Amino acid sequence: MKHAAVTPVNVVLSGLGRVGRAFVEHIHSHGDDLAREYGVHVRVKTVRAGTEQCLLDGDGPVPPRSDWRPLTPLRSALNGAEADIFVQAIPSTPALREFAAEEALTALRNGVHVVTATKSHLLTHWSRLGQAAAESGTRIRISGATGAALPAGDLARSAMRGLGCNGIRACPNGTATFVLDRLAAGDSIDDAVREAQRRGIAEADPSADLSGADSATKLKLMAALLWAWNPECVRVESDEIDAGTSERAVAVAARGGRLRAVAQAHLAAPHLVRVVLEETAPGDPLYALAGPEKAVTFQSPDGGDVTVSGGRSHPLGAALSLVRDIIDIASPHRGFR
Incomplete structure (x- = not known):
């Protein structure tokens, strides 16, 4: 036009x-x-x-x-x-x-x-x-x-208004998803991180990605846009991706699942964001992510879940x-x- x-x-x-x-x-x-x-x-x-x-x-x-x-x-x-x-x-x-x-x-x-x-x-x-x-x-x-x-912030700020959203479930960090899939394929964590850096996915210092801090930050901001939570008051509980995660990622893959770093926030637990290493199964939008893709699901009891996925993890x-x-x-x- x-x-x-x-x-x-x-x-x-x-x-x-x-x-x-x-x-x-x-x-x-x-x-x-x-x-x-x-x-x-x-x-x-x-x-x-x-x-x-x-x-x-x-x-x-x-x-x-x-x-x-x-x-x-x-x-x-x-x-x-x-x-x-x-x-x-x-x-x-x-x-x-x-x-x-x-x-x-x-x-x-x-x-x-x-x-x-x-x-x-x-x-x-x-x-x-x-x-x-x-x-x-x-x-x-x-x-x-x-x-x-990924236009998750736009959904939280405006598109979910009136739908009665009561929860967010997300993989908002492309580095974490990429590294977990490489671990499931047999890479060491050092090799997985180096490959993510080589592709321009991970920063020189990936600690915030692997600790869950970056995912928690993004959930805090989405919750602030969606529910007017003050990010300064939000608590975080987080699982870390480290060398010990490799064995679990391989075991989950052997069962047909995929290990994901899932960030969660819910109105039933005000001002709390959790990032957990969760086994996902086929049919779950977070399972379907490939490489450094990200996804966010906004949970609405009446309107139904709304998921946005994709988006480049790149400058x-x-x-x-x-x-x-x-x-x-x-x-x-x-x-x-």
Whole structure:
């Protein structure tokens, strides 16, 4: 569908790691297609990374680092870019949590919407971020923090409204699913992790994937969107994937099952997320996952279970989720759109 009117959207990006770079490259190569298809012309005006930043012409590639300049205060960068949306793609590490929170709060308090793939500050500053957005009339979108290309966050935020969802059951971490299947095939855990890293599925440090921490984080955020749970108050119980898991994965496979790291939350157990190593059987959507695929089932007693699965565990998948959230905020919705 070609849009007669196109809305320009100015973006300031924080973070130029694998996700941030994939985001800029996608906008550079597909910006005209997005404008034609959705009526949104996304222009990345400023990129901030580390202690430096660079200005873009809105449609061009990122210049070499020799052309970058020292960071200016974020408020100045937002004003200078006439920013509509602030995009975060910095690592979800404890060391950057406060920095990510202050960046997001600054943007919101200056009337700029926030789209983030960064998780850490959402877990600790959820209430403050929500209050800042409410006071400034801005919006926060977190698809990239809940499953990359998998649109689970969108379902939790809006599509499940009115269906009476009382539980979530999910495999939201592609690395965990991939590693468990490799263990079932006879690989050692070290070999399985190395292969996941070689394919770009696992991070250099996969500890959050194997411990269940990443899955628990994503469930916390989905529960916050779905039931208004404050992630700061949610407890976690988690099984870990380690060298001792190999024998169990092989035994489950011999019985025709597949071992999965299943994250669960339920209204009957408020503010609790559990990640358990569970034997799944044919017919279970989580059993059917292949490689690094992810899946989330929203359980509705009256409406029936709703499952979404697939989505790339890859920087481009996370980058595309940022694009999706920008379009959601900026699209001039009309008719069936």
